[in-house]
Amino acid sequence: MAIPDYQTLMLPVLQIAANGLIKVPEAAELIAEQMALTEAEREEMLPSGKQRLLHNRIHWAKFHMAKAGLISSPKRGVFVASEDGKSLLASNPDRIDLTTLKKIPAFAEYYSQFSNAASVPDIADAVSTASDSESTPEEQIDAAHALLTKALKADLLSRVLEQTPSFFERLIVDLLVAMGYGGSHENAARQLGKSGDGGIDGVIDEDRLGLDRIYVQAKRYSLGISIGRPDVQGFVGSLVGIGASKGVFVTTSAFSKQAIDYAKGLQQRVILIDGARLTELMIEFGVGVRVSRAIEVKRVDEDFFSEDQ
Secondary structure (H helix, E strand, O other), X not given: OOOXXXXXXXXXXXXXXXOOOEOHHHHHHHHHHHOOOOHHHHHOEOOOOOOEHHHHHXXXXXXXXXXXXXXXXXXXXXXXXXXXXXXXXHOOOOOOOHHHHOOOHHHHHHHHHHHOOOOXXXXXXXXXXHHHOOOOHHHHHHHHHHHHHHHHHHHHHHHHHHOOHHHHHHHHHHHHHHOOOOOOHHHHEOOOOOOOEOOEOEXXXXXXXXXXXXXXXXXXXXXXXXXXXXXXXHHHHHHHHOOOOEEEEEEOOEEOHHHHHHHHOOOOEEEEEOHHHHHHHHHHOOOOOOOOOOOOOOOOOHHHHOOOO
């Protein structure tokens, strides 16, 4: 089964906490056993890769119930059901969620801090929406980031396709230099931007001393055109002809399965970069993009508030 949302996890988390002090990783293991989660589901990470998804959802289930007074944390890193939490469990609820918690005065007071924040309605609406959602705040941030990145990739590719072939070749130089190849623009590219020679569009130093070289083929094709095995074979033939062992074939479109399988079985090291991978690398290494907004997400420093010092 899929990992339940954090509201669905509130009841099992409280039930486990009613048995005594427990840590989130321990609670996650017990819940995973109860719900027969697979090993892959137990290890599933948030898109950011910063935390396990199950642990994140348990954290937020615990957080909201703590605001309602159902859970307490007598010391750092552990939590337990409070007397109010045990009393709620004694009523045999089928489910505990935000609707349940809003009936508890302590949580209603906490929640009203956002809904009554008239001076900053945009922030209040955002917090209220996030609280009512089945996704945790981190999941919503990651989902929004993924959506923005997807749109950015599509925009980048369309912009590249609008440019001239020479611009595309300069883009490849910029990207390879940003990735650490060549050392500088002055000595990075020995041939990029000039007419191709035997299926090779350019040569770039792999290191600043020029001890090894990478040969480049660049094809700026429309999205509907696929690079087939014959094109890759032609490039490899050129590499063999000059005794080269490393090559990069870059295109704005895609490679056919036959081309990909062929490249995997070569003695030469030939890397295929399609349009999707190209835009990923541009974003990762800051080529053709800039930071428009940066958000820091901070947490309470438990060590700061610990008396065990």
